Amino acid sequence: MSDDLPDSLIPYDEIVQEALRAVVGRVLDEVQQTGGLPGAHHFYITFKTQASGVDIPKHLVERFPDEMTIVLQNKFWDLKVSDQHFEVSLTFNQVAAHLVIPFSAITAFVDPAVNFALQFQVQSDEAPEPHDEAENDGPQVTNEDGSNVVTVDFGKKK
Numbered sequence: 001m002s003d004d005l006p007d008s009l010i011p012y013d014e015i016v017q018e019a020l021r022a023v024v025g026r027v028l029d030e031v032q033q034t035g036g037l038p039g040a041h042h043f044y045i046t047f048k049t050q051a052s053g054v055d056i057p058k059h060l061v062e063r064f065p066d067e068m069t070i071v072l073q074n075k076f077w078d079l080k081v082s083d084q085h086f087e088v089s090l091t092f093n094q095v096a097a098h099l100v101i102p103f104s105a106i107t108a109f110v111d112p113a114v115n116f117a118l119q120f121q122v123q124s125d126e127a128p129e130p131h132d133e134a135e136n137d138g139p140q141v142t143n144e145d146g147s148n149v150v151t152v153d154f155g156k157k158k
Contacts, residue, residue, distance in 0.1 A: 020118050020120065024106060024109045025086070032079045032080065042111065043111055044108070045106060045110075049061050049066060050066065051105035056101075057097045060097065070088075078098065084103065086100075
């Protein structure tokens with residue numbers, strides 16, 4: 001059997017990533033429908049701040065020019081979920097901010113309460129600019145052992 005597999009004409013990597021991002025949308029929609037997070041569940045959502053469709057305050061883009069992580073736990077409101085994006089209001093250094101984040105901009109979704117995580121590979125030719133650690137006002141969770149992690153990494157052969 002040969003190691004040289006032909007390039008797929010079916011974009012499996014895009015299809016899988018789209019399906020996994022739909023998981024994030026469904027979870028957020030359930031939180032929206034029930035009006036809050038059940039039990040100890042809480043989410044860390046990492047996204048590309050410069051991705052198409054992302055709408056966040058300018059001072060956050062300046063502070064996090066490539067990627068930032070938000071926490072949905074106690075201090076969030078106005079969660080609205082659509083097929084393509086979600087909106088949420090959070091506080092950063094006690095200043096309220098409204099964020100619009102397309103699911104296509106998400107690079108990671110973690111629920112540390114149940115050791116669940118999804119990671120999405122973003123194809124980029126540029127190295128990210130250095131930035132501060134990015135989390136909105138919320139509790140710090142340090143117990144992430146990586147169990148139940150699904151990593152999607154479809155490298156294209158050249």
